[in-house]
Amino acid sequence: QEGITFLLFDMETPGITVRPVPLITGESHFCDTFLDNVEVPKDQVVGDVGKGWSVAKALLVHERTMMADIEKNMPKPKFSVDDYAKNYLSTDENGRLQDGLIRDRLAQHMIRDEAIKLTQRRAFEEGMAGDFDMRVATIFKYIGTEEKTNKDTLITDILGMAGAGWDTDNFSEDEQTKTHEWMSNKALTIAGGSSEVQLNVISKRALGLPEI
Structure with missing residues (x-):
């Protein structure tokens, strides 16, 4: 981290x-970038020479905070996870899902999702009061993207064979969209720092755990 200079080009x-x-979906959210003898003006340096890590950290906080609540930047889904469960799975006479495993997973998702939203709200209000802890951005990035992939996997499991659609007339547009999301959104746990990297950062920077 020492001696890094932040440069725009x-x-x-x-x-x-x-x-x-x-990616498997045909999209390309990632890329390899090669710089061969690239020269840019010195006035494109952001901040002080050798002090670029402070700039990078601030940028990472914004990026990870945005990715932690990535669904806010996406079109509002047509159906909720609960809707998919009711539309694609059998229910008893009381309207309760008969599949106990899916019922348990659905409840766990709803609890985690609500807990994440409430914690994000609390952190936002603390930040507005000038008491924002930069470490929470990494924590939110990890739990937010992991829960998003958990949600997509849950929906795919609920859809069953209907969740395997890809550009055919045998599946509805929404079913194909959900398959596409399930295949592509795993990348969210890689972009902006993989989940494994986030856990290392959390253990060292947030919890102060010793290195092994």
Whole structure:
């Protein structure tokens, strides 16, 4: 972290090569970037020379906070997880899901989701009062993206074979969308720092645990 300088540059600058990394969905949210003898003006340095880590940390806080609540930046889903369960699974005479395992997983998701939202709200209000703890961004990024993938997996399991649709007339548009989301959203646990990296940061920076 010492001696890092934060530098902005135009991606069209000569010497920069970008190679998209295709995902299983055909999209490319990631890329390999190569810099060969790239030169940019000194006035594109952000902050002080050798002090770029402070800038990078501030940027990471915003990025991870945004990714922690990534669904706010997505179109509102047509159905909730509960809706999918009621529409695709059998219920008893009281309207309760007959599949006890799915019922348990659904309850766990709803509890975790509500807990995350309430904790994010508390952190936001503390931040507005000038008492924001930068360590919570990493924690939110981890739990937010992991719960998003858990939710997508739960919906896919609820859909069963209907959750395996891909560009065919045998599946509804919504079913194909959910399959696409399930396949692509795992990348959220990698972008902005993988979940494994986040856990290391949390253990060291937030909890102060010793290195082994």
